[in-house]
Amino acid sequence: MEKIKKNFGFGCMRLPMQGEDVDIEQTKQMVDTFLAQGFNYFDTAHGYIQGKSELALKECLTSRHNREDYILTNKLSEGYFKTQADIRPFFQSQLEACGVDYFDFYLMHSQGSTNYQHFKDCRAYETAFELKAEGKVRHVGISFHDRAEVLDQILTEYPQVEVVQIQFNYLDYDDIAVQSRKCYEVCRKRDKPVLVMEPVKGGSLVNLPDDAKKIFDDLHGGSPASYAIRFAAGFPGMMMVLSGMSSLEQMKDNLSYMKDFQPLNDAEMAAVHQVVEVFRKMNLIPCTVCRYCVEGCPRHIAIPDLFAIMNTKSIHHDWNADYYYEDVHTKPGSRASDCIRCGKCERICPQHLPIRTLLQDVAKEFEKK
Ligand code: SF4
Numbered sequence: 001m002e003k004i005k006k007n008f009g010f011g012c013m014r015l016p017m018q019g020e021d022v023d024i025e026q027t028k029q030m031v032d033t034f035l036a037q038g039f040n041y042f043d044t045a046h047g048y049i050q051g052k053s054e055l056a057l058k059e060c061l062t063s064r065h066n067r068e069d070y071i072l073t074n075k076l077s078e079g080y081f082k083t084q085a086d087i088r089p090f091f092q093s094q095l096e097a098c099g100v101d102y103f104d105f106y107l108m109h110s111q112g113s114t115n116y117q118h119f120k121d122c123r124a125y126e127t128a129f130e131l132k133a134e135g136k137v138r139h140v141g142i143s144f145h146d147r148a149e150v151l152d153q154i155l156t157e158y159p160q161v162e163v164v165q166i167q168f169n170y171l172d173y174d175d176i177a178v179q180s181r182k183c184y185e186v187c188r189k190r191d192k193p194v195l196v197m198e199p200v201k202g203g204s205l206v207n208l209p210d211d212a213k214k215i216f217d218d219l220h221g222g223s224p225a226s227y228a229i230r231f232a233a234g235f236p237g238m239m240m241v242l243s244g245m246s247s248l249e250q251m252k253d254n255l256s257y258m259k260d261f262q263p264l265n266d267a268e269m270a271a272v273h274q275v276v277e278v279f280r281k282m283n284l285i286p287c288t289v290c291r292y293c294v295e296g297c298p299r300h301i302a303i304p305d306l307f308a309i310m311n312t313k314s315i316h317h318d319w320n321a322d323y324y325y326e327d328v329h330t331k332p333g334s335r336a337s338d339c340i341r342c343g344k345c346e347r348i349c350p351q352h353l354p355i356r357t358l359l360q361d362v363a364k365e366f367e368k369k
């Protein structure tokens, strides 16, 4: 933890893209800007952008900057090991993909009641602690998506876990499914530094409904993201807030208020609470666009994209959403109504969304004809 310079990290799950590939030139500019302004924390996982996030970090960060100038976090994800014997070769492939010989943090990825047992059965935690003892990992932690009691159980069984990454933002703070506040309280009780993911909830707190945006505009303006990120960073014990920045422009906005970070004042906090009320009344689908569900769908349904256009239609009553449904995000055989209800997507969704039911709603809205 000693190397950490600031409380704001570069989440590399949503790097800028050019078609199917990472926009390497823009990513280099973002990496250099980030480091030049005194930030040094980078977060990736093998599954991010189908393996392209790790490779982009090698090209843009690790091959161009000194190892002591950045902190790199990677993760052990469920889909990449069936037995304990698979873990070390996978870990080694991650080091090579990233072009480093150690990770500063190695997190057991997306822990929750459904996959925790697999990690235990494969002695994944024990393997990570061995890697730490060998100097290939500096700190072992978890990223977590489930109820607070499951987090408490994991930290009871593995007290050696050093840091916990949780989803934390003003909309999920008291959400009964995500339980941001309760998970945060477990971390505090156990004295674990917290890494925040999804502070802008997959972009939902950036592109605000008009009524919500007006609340911030009437206060003193500033980007909607600034309120969301400063909200998360303002709680005691928040070691790092990660932002999945997708452009240099987004990064410049984020850095402008995180360079000399100030927590929200009382008036700003009151405005945030009003914005929460606006969202509550809209009943939007709380998808964070992590895209974990997409790869395994036998019908290749663009689940998060369909949810996004459903939300866009609710927020803006946007006729354009119908065009996006028909001509951009669906093909014959992969429309919402083509879901065969196999449930694979729901088993992997960290937000525990009832995807099958939601897709029926999407079909009703967009396939009326
Ligand atoms: S339940 Fe439907 S959307 Fe989910 S993986 Fe199966 S076919 Fe795809």
Ligand code: SF4
Binding pocket: 286, 287, 288, 289, 290, 291, 292, 293, 294, 303, 304, 348, 349, 350, 351, 352, 353, 355
């Ligand atoms: S539906 Fe769930 S798994 Fe799929 S992108 Fe949204 S949050 Fe992620």
